[in-house]
Amino acid sequence: xxxxxxxxxxxxxxxxxxxxxxxxxxxxxxxxxxxxxxxxxxxxxxxxxxxxxxxxxxxxxxxxxxxxxxxxxxxxxxxxxxxxxxxxxxxxxxxxxxxxxxxxxxxxxxxxx
Numbered sequence: 001x002x003x004x005x006x007x008x009x010x011x012x013x014x015x016x017x018x019x020x021x022x023x024x025x026x027x028x029x030x031x032x033x034x035x036x037x038x039x040x041x042x043x044x045x046x047x048x049x050x051x052x053x054x055x056x057x058x059x060x061x062x063x064x065x066x067x068x069x070x071x072x073x074x075x076x077x078x079x080x081x082x083x084x085x086x087x088x089x090x091x092x093x094x095x096x097x098x099x100x101x102x103x104x105x106x107x108x109x110x111x112x113x
Contacts, residue, residue, distance in 0.1 A: 001039065005032045017059075026056035027070050034077060043084065050077045071101040 030052035037045035053074040075097035082090035
């Protein structure tokens with residue numbers, strides 16, 4: 001897992017801010033960090049995973065079909081942090097992300113007609 005995280009971080013460092021794969025790479029790093037958190041319980045990995053998921057959202061246009069996946073991942077991470085800390089704001093944010101994800105999916109389905 002450490003090697004996967006290191007390689008993904010290297011790929012991110014080599015990725016220009018306007019590159020179309022930036023959000024995907026940020027999201028992948030968040031997934032790797034989350035997996036390591038699940039194995040080790042190191043809260044810093046969970047915090048870093050949330051930061052990468054948020055960065056992936058920021059790097060993704062509102063109308064991008066991949067945005068729903070990034071919202072889902074961030075919502076799951078916030079829920080995990082809520083389970084660990086009991087911070088109700090994390091649970092509320094997780095619910096909001098999931099609702100927004102559902103809205104985006106519904107909108108995409110309607111657009112495809």
